[in-house]
Amino acid sequence: MRRKPLVWKLFPVYFLITLASVLLVALYASNSLREFYYSQVESDLGVRTKLLENELGSVYISGSTDNLQRDVKRLSKTSLTRITVISPAGKVVADSESDPAKMENHSDRPEFQDALKGKVGTARRLSPTLHLTMVYLAVPIKDGGRTVGVIRTALAATALDAAPDTIYRHIFIGAFLITLFAAVASLLAVRWIDKPLLKMKEAAGRFANGDFSSHMPASDIEEFASLSDTLNQMAAQLDTQVRTITQKSSEQQAILSSMKEGVIAIDNEDRLLILNPMAERLLGVDLGSVKSKTIQEAIRNAELQKFFEKAHISPAPVTDEIVFRPGTFIQAMATPLLDANDKKIGVLVVLNDITQTRSLENMRKEFVANVSHELKTPITSIKGFVETLREGAIKDPDKAGDFLDIISRQSERLDAIIDDLLALSRIEQRIESKEIEMKTGSIKDLILAAMVSLQPKANEQDVTVNFECDEDISVRMNAPLLEQAVTNLIDNAIKYSPGGSVTIKTQKTDHEAAIRVIDTGVGIEPEHIPRLFERFYRVDKARSRKMGGTGLGLAIVKHIVQAHNGRTEVLSKPGSGSTFSIILPLG
Secondary structure, three states: OOOOOOOHHHEEEEEEEEHHHHHHHHHHHHHHHHHHHHHHHHHHHHHHHHHHHHHHHHHHHHOOOHHHHHHHHHHHHHOOOOOEEEEOOOEEEEEEOHHHHOOOOOOOOOHHHHHHHOOEEEEEEEEEOOOEEHHHHHEOOOOOOOOEEEEEEEEEEEHHHHHHHHHHHHHHHHHHHHHHHHHHHHHHHHHHHHHHHHHHHHHHHHHHOOOOOOOOOOOOOOHHHHHHHHHHHHHHHHHHHHHHHHHHHHHHHHHHHHHHOEEEEEEOOOOOEEEHHHHHHOOOOHHHHHOOEEEHHHOOOHHHHHHHHHHHHHHOOEEEEEEEEEOOOEEEEEEEEOOOOOEEEEEEEEEEEEHHHHHHHHHHHHHHHHHHHHHHHHHHHHHHHHHHHHHHHHOOOOHHHHHHHHHHHHHHHHHHHHHHHHHHHHHHHHHHHOOOOOOOEEEEHHHHHHHHHHHHHHHHHOOOEEEEEEOOOEEOOOOHHHHHHHHHHHHHHOOOOOEEEEEEEEEOOOEEEEEEEEEEOOOOOOHHHHOHHHOOOOOOOEEEEEOOOOOOHHHHHHHHHOOOOOOOEEEEEOOOOEEEEEEEEEO
16 A cells, blocks of 8 residues: 655645535525625515506506506616516516517416415526516516516516626635645644654654664643653663663574584474574575475484484483484474473474594594504514524524514504604694693704614615705704604605605795605505594505505604694605605694
8 A cells, every 4th residue: 555644634624615515605695695696686576576566557457458568678677687577377468579479378387376375476597588687576567466567576686696796705805815824834734743743753763773872852732742762761761771672682593603512593383593604504494595494304314303303302401422424413402492381392402513522532542453463563572573483493503593583573563553653642642731842943953864864774775865955944843752753754755766766845825834755766645645644554564564664654654744743744646755754834
């Protein structure tokens, strides 16, 4: 429905009322004036007719028709009045305008009938003879108390209507001016009423936009002033309530946004009410696109949907572990969602991503298994050769010497594994307790130190070690630990590049420094690269053990680099060598 301003609703009403009133008054005045003129004419006709009655009555009674006709015409010209003499039977005896013989019987004329009864008869109608609207007045002609005829006088109404035209014109001009004045006055009055309403509308618009600091303007109209006071009080109360609600909402949003757990709230019809950012990330959805949708529409996971169904049915809290997607484990905890009256209005679910925990548990289990296997292998070998020596092999000097060499190598291997485990444990403890002391130092110096310590091994393997350094780069570091990490990488490169070359490069960007160890070895298959830095992970277990590796060297590198807030990268292609990089932040 089309809305209109108040001024265009009230003004037409006022204007139409005023116009109708003025028109009614004008019509009433014109009709009254017309009636007044008619009355004046009838009165004048009455006087004229009385005068004519004396003069024409005697002629009529004498029976001289010719004299009567002649006198009627003469008196009609003198008085400017039509005169008709009628017999009691209604026959026209004389008429000033027409031939009496040709005129119809007038017995049915109301003024004639009244005159026969001895009264003064009047009428207004269209004359069939003259075809004009006429005003008639008839009086009886008496002879000895007996009515012997009727004298009727008449005036044409056209002349009568034309007479007051000027007055009518003045009346209607006055009515138009009054109407125009009333319209202007009505418009001003409506504008006067509308002005405070417009101000109140503007203030209400500011309230609607959340600006409660403004106030409704005061008005000298009692009703408007009362309304303004009421709206100002309402605005103050709304301001307080909105501030409270906003503060609580901000606090709740801050809490929900800061939680590491996903929070989901649904109503009794399974429609989503709340979804915090962590839940959005876990579920891979956006609250804006799924709000008010059912959980079945928003989340395509059968296990989670079953969990919500179970939570709806159970009056007690429900806990379960869900495989949300391959490799992603979620612990879900659900409790009934209650309102202020402890009435259940839905379900509140907290989701905790335990994928990392599961992964750590699996890594721990695998680590224990690997440690057990790595330790058990040399111990089993040592025990076996000791038993062999006890059973008599010690009496054979050649065999006894070989067995003792094997026992010695396995003991060294066992010692190396334990040393690496202890080193790795010490590094982890120092990282957790933040006991690693950092100082700004030169990368070039520690690389040269590592190369010097590994040069004999490189010579044994016939490996050429090169160092390319465009500029001396300084970073905050723990020099012994970082040197150990670089040593481990160079050592691995030498082991797997016999007869080849190893190149150490340093590079610098705006924010980072990189140490890259590039070998010309056999390379690594792509599927092994993501797990290279896991403890005891080996690409070729038999070959790694043969070369004397413990399986912990790269794990130690990873932890040392993490302690320096850096990262490791590996690029390798089977048959084309490998590039191991340590990337550290500058400063």
